[in-house]
Amino acid sequence: MRTPYLLLAAASTLLLANAPVSAIENATSAPAYDFRLIDRKTARPAAIDLPDTAGYSLQSVRAMMPKAAKPRIRMAAADDLPHLRSFAKQAPGSRQAIVVAEGVATLDDVLAAAGGASAERDGGAVVLRRPLLVMPGAHLVVDGRRTPWLKLDTAAGAYLVNGGGLWIVEAKVTSWDAEAGAPSPASDSFRPFIAAWGGSRTYVAGAELASLGYPAAKSYGLTLSTGPGKGGAAPTGWVVESRLSDNHYAIYTHGAQDAAFVGNDIYDNIRYGIHPHSGSTGLIIARNTITDTLDGHGIGLSRAVTNSLVFENHVADSAGYGVMIDRDSRQNVVAHNSVRRNRGDGISVLESTGNVLFANDVSSSGRSGIRLRNAAETALLENAIKGSRKDAVRGEASAVIDSQRDLALDPVRPILSATVEGNKLSDNLRSGLNLKNFTELRLGRNEFGAYDSSPFAGALAALHADLYGSVVEAEPAGEVVVSPSFGGVLPASLD
Numbered sequence: 001m002r003t004p005y006l007l008l009a010a011a012s013t014l015l016l017a018n019a020p021v022s023a024i025e026n027a028t029s030a031p032a033y034d035f036r037l038i039d040r041k042t043a044r045p046a047a048i049d050l051p052d053t054a055g056y057s058l059q060s061v062r063a064m065m066p067k068a069a070k071p072r073i074r075m076a077a078a079d080d081l082p083h084l085r086s087f088a089k090q091a092p093g094s095r096q097a098i099v100v101a102e103g104v105a106t107l108d109d110v111l112a113a114a115g116g117a118s119a120e121r122d123g124g125a126v127v128l129r130r131p132l133l134v135m136p137g138a139h140l141v142v143d144g145r146r147t148p149w150l151k152l153d154t155a156a157g158a159y160l161v162n163g164g165g166l167w168i169v170e171a172k173v174t175s176w177d178a179e180a181g182a183p184s185p186a187s188d189s190f191r192p193f194i195a196a197w198g199g200s201r202t203y204v205a206g207a208e209l210a211s212l213g214y215p216a217a218k219s220y221g222l223t224l225s226t227g228p229g230k231g232g233a234a235p236t237g238w239v240v241e242s243r244l245s246d247n248h249y250a251i252y253t254h255g256a257q258d259a260a261f262v263g264n265d266i267y268d269n270i271r272y273g274i275h276p277h278s279g280s281t282g283l284i285i286a287r288n289t290i291t292d293t294l295d296g297h298g299i300g301l302s303r304a305v306t307n308s309l310v311f312e313n314h315v316a317d318s319a320g321y322g323v324m325i326d327r328d329s330r331q332n333v334v335a336h337n338s339v340r341r342n343r344g345d346g347i348s349v350l351e352s353t354g355n356v357l358f359a360n361d362v363s364s365s366g367r368s369g370i371r372l373r374n375a376a377e378t379a380l381l382e383n384a385i386k387g388s389r390k391d392a393v394r395g396e397a398s399a400v401i402d403s404q405r406d407l408a409l410d411p412v413r414p415i416l417s418a419t420v421e422g423n424k425l426s427d428n429l430r431s432g433l434n435l436k437n438f439t440e441l442r443l444g445r446n447e448f449g450a451y452d453s454s455p456f457a458g459a460l461a462a463l464h465a466d467l468y469g470s471v472v473e474a475e476p477a478g479e480v481v482v483s484p485s486f487g488g489v490l491p492a493s494l495d
Helices: 021-025 058-064 107-114 461-473
Strands: 033-037 072-077 096-102 104-106 119-122 125-128 132-134 139-143 149-153 160-162 165-169 172-176 194-196 201-205 208-210 221-225 236-240 243-245 249-254 260-262 265-267 272-277 284-286 289-291 297-302 309-311 314-316 323-326 333-335 338-340 347-350 356-358 361-363 370-373 378-381 384-386 391-396 417-421 424-426 431-436 440-444 456-458 479-484
Touching (some): 033 461, 058 201, 096 107, 104 107, 107 119, 107 125, 221 236, 243 249, 297 314, 461 479
Parallel strands (some): 096 132, 125 149, 149 172, 160 194, 172 208, 201 236, 221 249, 260 284, 265 289, 272 297, 284 309, 314 338, 378 417, 384 424, 391 431, 431 456
Antiparallel strands (some): 033 479, 072 096, 119 125
């Protein structure tokens, strides 16, 4: 497993609270704050150790493709197959499925073994009219040099499920509406999808995945998930140098490990561009262009996603957040991304611990540039945040966030602590830093543009004069630690 993620001497250890954490959690009113100067020069954060992604390429995938091995293909009832049972209940059409049981199959092999009502050629394309399952140990190769387009017939209930190896290389895969002669439009009803279960390996390279998925569990578009059932091995795979559009989610993972999504063009998807979830770990999400997510977020890490890297992506024009880290996701790095014109917050860290936001360019956010909520031990380093309609950075600890949340599944611990160093905050409409109810805040070397009222808001507003003199006007700018003063006495000044 890849390890190298955080080499950040300035941010890897935060001194949490002069006051006990329980005092913040149980406070009935907002605490008062004071601060102390740290008598040392602020060290620039060390560089982040990011991997070389040049090897995640179409060329590499072609080099890894399995050699020919005679396949065994059969028909079976979808209800009798654990890999298909949960999907068969919702799909229309026949309950019979095509099963690649052994060997390495191509679409030509599928046509030879199960043609006619199950699959047929349509010019240079193949139309699939049944669910197709790749069993563990078997492989299906969809090679665009032989078959440029695989159409999954929506009315017939076709979809792809991988329990072994699935290779989609320089080919297009879409849903298909035979009556309209076009891919099926988005809807809440069944639409074909691709799902890969635990232990499988899925490689999509130089390909196009479009008009797939609908809002049913693990049927969102392209899904890599543990299962079927509980436990078992993690799925993995690559999606590289491909285009993904008009899907419910472009990519969704549940418990995936060491998967890589690199160099893709992801646009006009409905709910998410890339959505790692539920214990996914060791992911690389890099060099993607993710634009125009229509009703959700560009990149969203949620529910215990860990040790993953999100870097050098361009994320723009999402209806929600540009990048989100949510629900107990830990030790992730978001670095060197361009995050622009998203209608929610540019980057948000919610109910998560130990994450680093480094050298991101966040601009023209519809709300705040960076939003922190119950985000403990968070590091904001060397980011440029400008043109937000609210604050450059907004943060708070709060026990009340969502009346619909299952607190047993997604508990809330109202703790906010952060290091905010070396950032450039300019032209944000409301303030530079707006933070409240935090346990500890470290500030140093931040540059503030002009603000009509103050660069500081929330709990920092009362300390404006002293903070401004210490961390803005001073030469060289100092570093301060701001923490609650439970005696309720704020210093008039540092003099």
